[in-house]
Amino acid sequence: MAKSEMKQTPNLARMIRAPFLSSILAPLITGTIAAVIVNNGAFSLPGFFFVLVMGIGLHAATNVYNDIYDTIQGTDKLNAHRNEFSGGSGILVDFPELMPKMYNIARVSLVIALIGAVGISFFIDQKLYPWLAGLYLLSAFFAKFYTAAPVKLAYRGMGEVSVWFAFGPMAILVAAVSQNVLFEPLILMMMPISGLSTLSILWMGQMIDLEADKATGKHGMVSRIGTQASVAPYIFIQFLLIANVAAIPFVVPDAGFFFLVALIPYLLTLPGIIRIVSRHHSEPDKLKPGAKLNVMLHLQFSLLLPLGLGITLLL
Numbered sequence: 001m002a003k004s005e006m007k008q009t010p011n012l013a014r015m016i017r018a019p020f021l022s023s024i025l026a027p028l029i030t031g032t033i034a035a036v037i038v039n040n041g042a043f044s045l046p047g048f049f050f051v052l053v054m055g056i057g058l059h060a061a062t063n064v065y066n067d068i069y070d071t072i073q074g075t076d077k078l079n080a081h082r083n084e085f086s087g088g089s090g091i092l093v094d095f096p097e098l099m100p101k102m103y104n105i106a107r108v109s110l111v112i113a114l115i116g117a118v119g120i121s122f123f124i125d126q127k128l129y130p131w132l133a134g135l136y137l138l139s140a141f142f143a144k145f146y147t148a149a150p151v152k153l154a155y156r157g158m159g160e161v162s163v164w165f166a167f168g169p170m171a172i173l174v175a176a177v178s179q180n181v182l183f184e185p186l187i188l189m190m191m192p193i194s195g196l197s198t199l200s201i202l203w204m205g206q207m208i209d210l211e212a213d214k215a216t217g218k219h220g221m222v223s224r225i226g227t228q229a230s231v232a233p234y235i236f237i238q239f240l241l242i243a244n245v246a247a248i249p250f251v252v253p254d255a256g257f258f259f260l261v262a263l264i265p266y267l268l269t270l271p272g273i274i275r276i277v278s279r280h281h282s283e284p285d286k287l288k289p290g291a292k293l294n295v296m297l298h299l300q301f302s303l304l305l306p307l308g309l310g311i312t313l314l315l
Contacts, residue, residue, distance in 0.1 A: 010091050015098075015105060016060040017067075023167055023201075024059040026302035027194035028052060031175025031187070033309040037255065038176075038184045041313065047123045047178035054116030054136065055171065061109035062143040062166075064102050067092055069147035071099075073155075073216055110140055120178045128177050135174045142166050155218045163202050168195020186252045189244070193305070196241040197298050203234050204277065204291050208284045227281040234277055242266055245305070256315070259308025265300040269293055 028051055036043045071092040092099055117136040121129060142162050145151035153159045169191040176187045206213065206222035207230055213223050222230045242263060249257045276290035 007094055009095065010098075012105070015064065015091060015102065016109070017063040020063065021056060021059055022299055022302055023194075023198045024055045024171060025052070026197075026306065027167060027171035028055045028175045030190060030194065030306045030309060031172035032179060033306050033313055034172070034186045034190050034255075035176040035179035035181040035184075037309065037313050038181050038186055039179060042179075044123050044179050047120055047180070050116045050119030050123070051175050051178035052116070053119065054113045054174065057109045057111075057113030057116060058136075058139045058143055061106045061113065061140070062146060064106040064109065065144050066147050068099065068102050068106065069149075069152075070218075071096075073147070073149075073152075073218070106144075110143065113140070124177060124180050128180065128182065131177055131182065132174070135170055135177070139166060139170060139174075154220055157219060157221055157224055160199060160202065160221050164192075164195035164199045166195070167198040168192050171195075186248075186255055189248045189251055189255075193241060193244050194302070196237055196244070197301055200234065200237050200241075201291075201294055201298055203230065203237060204287065204294050206230075207234075207277070207281060208287050208291060211284070231277055231281050235274055238266070238270055238274075255309070256312030258311040259305055261308050262301050262304035265297050265304070269297045269300075273297065 032043075032048050032051070067090075092102060114136065117132055120132055124132065142153070142165075146153050146159060146162060147155070153162050171194060172187060172191045173182075176182060176184070181187060203222065206220045207227050210223060210227060212218075213220060221233070225233075245260065245263055248255050249260070273290050273293050276287065276293070280286035280290070
């Protein structure tokens, strides 16, 4: 019996890696709440709905294209350390016959995202149209060419920047645009945060996947500098996030301080993660518990940050 026949065919949620959609939902919700604060409580429900459609469509396309091209280029086939917290889904390794369906899902996801962008356009000032169009087009470019030839951002040491930019500044900004807001101080202060949180997951994932990445020419930053030298940048990413969040009440007092509760998981969890990364940076199996903690930290932070902002808005 063929290998693909012995396993249960994956459903759509698994194919788009639905659990990881939190990485886009968090900045979209956070950016929306921040924009509503800027707007003194004015909230566009249609704008919020359509920006969620746009963001989810783009992220689903990103996840699926990533699986497609990492399989074609061999990375997923060689990855012996794949787990639920790092690496690709491995669907196309186990079910190569699903390749046409995966392409269709990615393309339909981009169309759904476009529908979301068009929907937003009916509820915002026309002066924001160029920003909306630019954000969609750049996001669609990142979705495919993060791993696709000839650009292959993740293979050229530019994947980290694109991930930070897409899940940080771009996601926050498109959420603000959907509420008719652009570069206000609170929006600017929020822009880097969620991208840094997502980047920390990518960074540790690269440490775990290093062997397969190097063997297939996927030379991200960790592959270029090695795992030992990658420990300090990981710590720097996390402390930069903490500093960014802590600075917001001083720069934008109207944001309040309730959202600082989002830093509590860092006080409780980050020391243990740093300990694991520092001691086992070159041991993928021993890094996996750290990757799990890192994802849990990301999820807790992603929940508490908009919740804290929401309390400020309600009060």
